[in-house]
Ligand SMILES: NC(=O)C1=CN([C@@H]2O[C@H](COP(=O)(O)OP(=O)(O)OC[C@H]3O[C@@H](n4cnc5c(N)ncnc54)[C@H](OP(=O)(O)O)[C@@H]3O)[C@@H](O)[C@H]2O)C=CC1
């Protein structure tokens with residue numbers, strides 16, 4: 187099977203590195219500035235101490251179109267904000283047999299690709315773990331979880347799973363991708379809190395004020411899912427519906443009970459923090475924005491998500507400086523007055 191990873195950044199670089207490590211025929215397409223850091227040999231590591239590399243990648247920068255040929259499996263790892271352009275760009279990589287895998291957070295990214303490639307298999311992928319580039323050329327997976335592919339009828343996904351499952355990147359598949367995406371979105375509601383707080387995820391979770399904001403965001407999503415009849419699978423050690431209760435515990439109790447929520451590398455930051463800190467537009471429309479869109483269409487309350495989206499837009503436009511204290515964020519989210 188020939189694989190192409192399109193949009194090789196943190197997730198695409200790690201994924202492409204694992205595929206290369208497993209001796210799969212893999213090309214990585216991305217920005218010249220990113221790929222040049224990995225050219226001498228990409229190293230992979232994870233929070234459990236697994237390592238690979240230096241890996242000699244097949245990388246293609248801005249001139250990739252000159253040698254582009256269709257592939258069997260096309261992994262799209264650009265941000266949601268780049269998918270519309272990507273849908274146009276990838277045409278030379280796609281023929282009738284190409285399976286396109288959308289690896290974005292949030293809800294709805296695959297719809298854009300399906301609209302342009304209606305005859306192809308377009309499947310969703312849920313990425314549970316965090317990846318950071320610790321030093322140039324070293325990608326590190328900082329948290330747990332299995333990369334989960336949406337099952338297909340042909341059995342190709344099952345074959346991929348058995349081919350690619352490994353310590354560096356445990357992998358699985360599911361036929362219930364929609365509930366899984368909503369469950370992942372519940373966790374990603376913390377991305378905006380993290381970006382606005384401008385501190386690592388671990389420090390954010392250690393402060394009850396930030397947890398109260400996150401719990402309120404989750405309450406709105408949980409109500410929405412209940413009304414929609416979406417039964418959320420469990421992604422953490424406690425069921426999805428218990429998470430707001432756990433988050434609202436006092437600091438001491440939370441620290442003791444939620445050890446695994448805190449068992450993440452102390453430097454981990456969310457993908458939205460990276461976007462905001464680099465002056466890029468965020469994926470907020472596909473995350474909290476998706477909750478708002480569907481909640482409003484059902485007449486449900488989503489005012490905390492609305493307040494947080496407004497704050498992220500202000501930060502994107504440079505009208506708000508991230509680094510809000512927990513108390514300030516609670517005030518701005520309308521949780522305390
Ligand atoms: N990072 C993480 O830990 C996690 C991320 N995710 C999700 O995974 C998805 C990917 O995130 P992440 O890997 O962090 O994103 P990155 O921004 O690190 O990687 C995407 C890369 O694609 C590049 N790119 C965009 N458009 C093109 C194009 N047309 N041609 C070539 N390259 C292009 C971007 O360049 P440029 O920036 O210059 O536009 C960037 O280098 C997101 O939906 C994210 O929410 C999920 C779980 C964890």
Ligand SMILES: CC(C)(CO)C(=O)C(=O)O
Nearest residue numbers: 314315316455456457458
């Ligand atoms: C894994 C997690 C929740 C945090 O890194 C993430 O999905 C992100 O950063 O977007």
